[in-house]
Amino acid sequence: MKKIIITGGAGFIGSHVVRRFVNIYPGYHIVNLDKLTYAGNLANLKDIEDKPNYHFIKGDITDADFIDRLFATEQPDAIIHLAAESHVDRSISDPIEFVLTNVVGTVNLLNAARKYWDGAYDQRRFYHVSTDEVYGALGESGMFTEQTKYDPHSPYSASKASSDHFVRAYHDTYGLDVVISNCSNNYGSHHFPEKLIPLAINNIKNNKAVPVYGKGENVRDWLWVEDHARAIDVIFHEAAPGETYNIGGHNEWKNIDLIRLLCSIMDRKLGRADGESAKLITFVKDRAGHDLRYAIDATKLKRDLGWEPSLQFEEGLEKTVDWYLSNEEWLADVTSGHYQQYYKAQYTSR
Numbered sequence: 001m002k003k004i005i006i007t008g009g010a011g012f013i014g015s016h017v018v019r020r021f022v023n024i025y026p027g028y029h030i031v032n033l034d035k036l037t038y039a040g041n042l043a044n045l046k047d048i049e050d051k052p053n054y055h056f057i058k059g060d061i062t063d064a065d066f067i068d069r070l071f072a073t074e075q076p077d078a079i080i081h082l083a084a085e086s087h088v089d090r091s092i093s094d095p096i097e098f099v100l101t102n103v104v105g106t107v108n109l110l111n112a113a114r115k116y117w118d119g120a121y122d123q124r125r126f127y128h129v130s131t132d133e134v135y136g137a138l139g140e141s142g143m144f145t146e147q148t149k150y151d152p153h154s155p156y157s158a159s160k161a162s163s164d165h166f167v168r169a170y171h172d173t174y175g176l177d178v179v180i181s182n183c184s185n186n187y188g189s190h191h192f193p194e195k196l197i198p199l200a201i202n203n204i205k206n207n208k209a210v211p212v213y214g215k216g217e218n219v220r221d222w223l224w225v226e227d228h229a230r231a232i233d234v235i236f237h238e239a240a241p242g243e244t245y246n247i248g249g250h251n252e253w254k255n256i257d258l259i260r261l262l263c264s265i266m267d268r269k270l271g272r273a274d275g276e277s278a279k280l281i282t283f284v285k286d287r288a289g290h291d292l293r294y295a296i297d298a299t300k301l302k303r304d305l306g307w308e309p310s311l312q313f314e315e316g317l318e319k320t321v322d323w324y325l326s327n328e329e330w331l332a333d334v335t336s337g338h339y340q341q342y343y344k345a346q347y348t349s350r
């Protein structure tokens with residue numbers, strides 16, 4: 001049986017990747033390694049937590065000794081590394097956590113992989129999940145390709161860019177079998193409500209102001225999270241060692257247009273008069289260093305590995321809204337902080 005450690009599996013994207021691998025590959029044993037920061041929530045994985053090919057370990061990737069012990073006891077065949085501090089606004093107010101988890105944590109994992117696999121890299125793989133934000137910002141035209149020069153602007157994207165460089169350096173220097181993917185903005189179920197789409201859904205539902213930074217002119221390229229998990233699956237299994245793939249939805253939206261669409265979906269779902277929710281839109285101070293536009297060219301992934309997004313955005317957004325409206329307990333637990341007390345009491349770090 002192949003053993004895979006998935007880091008950050010209690011977070012938004014990580015939980016979708018864990019669920020997919022546990023359900024689709026009964027021949028794999030999935031170890032979910034997560035610190036359970038504010039962004040980690042084991043309720044995201046309630047449906048698979050009792051499966052025989054899954055277990056959870058609470059731990060911090062910034063602790064090198066712990067990571068060493070983890071590799072010695074678990075003896076993984078592969079790592080899929082998603083654990084990170086992921087919110088740009090938090091990185092602006094407190095950058096150091098981003099350096100520790102995103103850079104030092106990644107290097108701790110690389111060191112352990114190098115030490116325990118000891119040059120025997122056949123059938124062993126280090127998959128690093130990264131972001132399109134490492135490429136910086138686009139103007140009105142153009143797209144990010146795998147050749148675009150790195151030009152990060154926020155402490156978050158600088159920390160992710162740094163971790164990408166370390167991953168490549170371990171391939172070039174030590175021959176570690178690595179793959180990297182850089183994905184655009186994800187949306188879908190279990191998304192923490194500090195990010196634009198779940199925050200807006202929660203605020204509209206509760207008749208609270210929906211904050212739009214600046215004039216809402218910034219553009220993001222949105223991808224359904226389950227399509228990202230499927231791309232990770234394909235790349236993990238089929239990419240050549242050392243490869244990089246961009247993943248994106250071919251789905252660019254100005255923030256203000258996206259929020260207006262969301263407001264009209266919410267009006268319909270909540271039985272409000274058309275235009276009612278849009279009255280909650282409130283323009284607020286812009287994010288410092290706010291990247292104007294992201295757009296991913298995912299041609300290479302389609303050409304080499306046949307991956308394409310499966311969902312149209314309007315359909316995906318409807319599904320997402322439906323999920324939040326029918327999972328009120330999840331949302332209430334997350335916004336009240338109750339989820340942390342519940343799971344923190346159950347698990348202690350190893």
Ligand code: NAD
Nearest residue numbers: 008010011012013035036037039040060061083084086186
């Ligand atoms: P998230 O914030 O929802 O989840 C991060 C997870 O990592 C949480 O479960 C948290 O508890 C865990 N974690 C944080 N610090 C840790 C540490 N020191 N040790 C162990 N676990 C720790 O993040 P997400 O949005 O699911 O993003 C996952 C990955 O995908 C990140 O690497 C992010 O950079 C990347 N990514 C995200 C997006 C997006 O749109 N959300 C897009 C492209 C790439």
Ligand code: DAU
Nearest residue numbers: 086087088131132133184185194195196211212213218255
């Ligand atoms: O591009 C991939 C990245 O997408 C990931 O690497 C990050 O982990 C993920 O958080 C996301 O970053 P963004 O900064 O693009 O996502 P966020 O949801 O924070 O913001 C989306 C856009 O909406 C951005 O232009 C800022 C704006 N915004 C955000 C919030 C939270 C608002 O206008 N109002 C808000 O309240």
